[in-house]
Amino acid sequence: MSKLLPLVALTAAVSLLSGCATVAPAGPRIDKSLTARGQSERIKYIILHYTVADLPRSIKILTQQDVSAHYLLTDTDQPFFYALVDESRQSNHAGLSSWKIYNQLNSASIGIEIVNPGFTETAQGRVYAPFKQAQIDQLILLLKQLVARYNIKPENILGHNDIAPQRKQDPGPMFPWKQLADAGLLAWPEASRVGARLPLFTEQLPDVAWFQRKLAQVGYATPQTGELDQATRNVLVVFQSKYRQSLYDGTPDAETAALLDVLTSPVPELPAPAAPTPAPAPVPASAALPRSTSSR
Template sequence: MKTLIVPVILALLAGCATAPVEPVGPRVDTSLTAKGQSSRARFLVLHYTVADTPLSIKILTEQQVSAHYLLTDAPQPVIYRLVDESRAAYHAGNSSWKNYTQLNNSSIGIEIVNAGWKDTPAGRVYAPFPQIQVDALVGLVKDIVQRHGIAPENVLGHSDIAPQRKQDPGPLFPWQQLAQAGLVLWPDANRVAAVRPVFEAFLPDVAWFQRKLATHGYAIVQSGLLDPQTRTVLSAFQMKYRPADIAGNLDADTATLLEVLTTPANAPLPVVPPAVITSPVPPLPPAQVPLPPPAPLIPETAPAPAAPLPVPSPAVPVPEPTPVSPPVPAAAPASPATPGTL
């Protein structure tokens, strides 16, 4: 009897192993491709973690904050992919650039392991980015922007898209190296030299700076006053393009950079005092007006999701975690926070 049962069982098992699996539901034909489509990723946002690699991994994988990639600071840097690029990661938080808001749904986020900054008796000291880490980042960014068609003007820092809350990746981040690789919008040196005498002769008023900052992409209330929110946005701009002085003051150098960056490459630069120069300003998203001044840093553990704002892309809004990284340097000194980045 046993000799008869064993072959039967083996035959049944063999049949199960080779039987085709019937699909559940209607069959999906993937042989056709629509011409009218594009990547959901319009922006690439760079952050620093303000934590070492083990803590960064723990926070970005076990808490609600996340990023698509984590780049370590090891002697041979490692790039971890934590979220598939087809999905939204929770790295941008309450954010905007030009007429886009809630950029989690339209961006790819890269967290870079970096200590951020610390306050010392001699002033605030920022942690550098090792060149080998920068080289790995340039390769990663180049691969991402090529595959998704992300324009150089949309490769941004967290301080660009949330200047009232964030300062990462900070004034020591080598933006110019990314620009030399064609990855970041950068002012042409010849045009900067040509227009600087105009602003050295006559410095525009606060309203002019606010208009230019908004035209460049920042969310800024057009108050006409050199108020805290204006200084904070000026500092964010200076951290990227003129990191030697990030005090958020009005000066000819900052005005020159703003004029060049907001003037099309094929358009003439001004040769008259800026008091008579006007430029169109894109409307700010209603949810971004007014922006509150930077709040003191409050240590947080598991961030609670916030209600989503309207997004201009067709993506479905997702819950947003609350902020956890340090405020911009123009605000009152604070302590570094845990990474993540909302």
């Protein structure tokens, strides 16, 4: 019996030590000491929407259905954002969409829904609802943060109708895009340049193919048929409702041509001023006197 005690003690000690041993975690061994040069932010676009619903219904739709957004901006007296989807995750807000050479923008964008009833059909035609100024003030604050965080280019802050002109109207012609431009968030056609081009296009309006090429150059998915078909008119309506909100009937007119031409033409760089010619060094007074021929 006494001989068994040391064996029992040894077994217990081994068992205790084995329980304290560190077990290697299951999974791959990853070294994060290196960083690839060829990479960029996943988020490249911000897409703006209106909800076409009041706040309670907007919350229900965006939290209990398949459609979603990263942020929901309320229409309360003091508007604020609900953060519904983490920025690191994809939300389902853009749907079938394209801009320039990119398609299916859900995976590369942040979606912001703004509580707004959208439009109503009346005997005088479709009437769009305005946005509260307090909403726009809050929106600009968030946009500036997102632009700084993800280095988003001005041409990539867009409306749902920009990326889906054949099926979407939001955020509509009452959305104050010019305020975003004034806040430094997106490019805007300079009025003086538009005015300078307007007489040229009034005298000679470009053909439909020119409008289609220019709209595609801005970024819109536009037919390149040379025909003023309904799809081309739809794109023109979206463009006009953003940059010329006084008239957005889809007609390719001179003012629309001037706006398109300015947006797709780089601002000419002014020549650098010539370096001033250096003034000659002053001549000492003694050097200016003639030498004396006297032997003295």
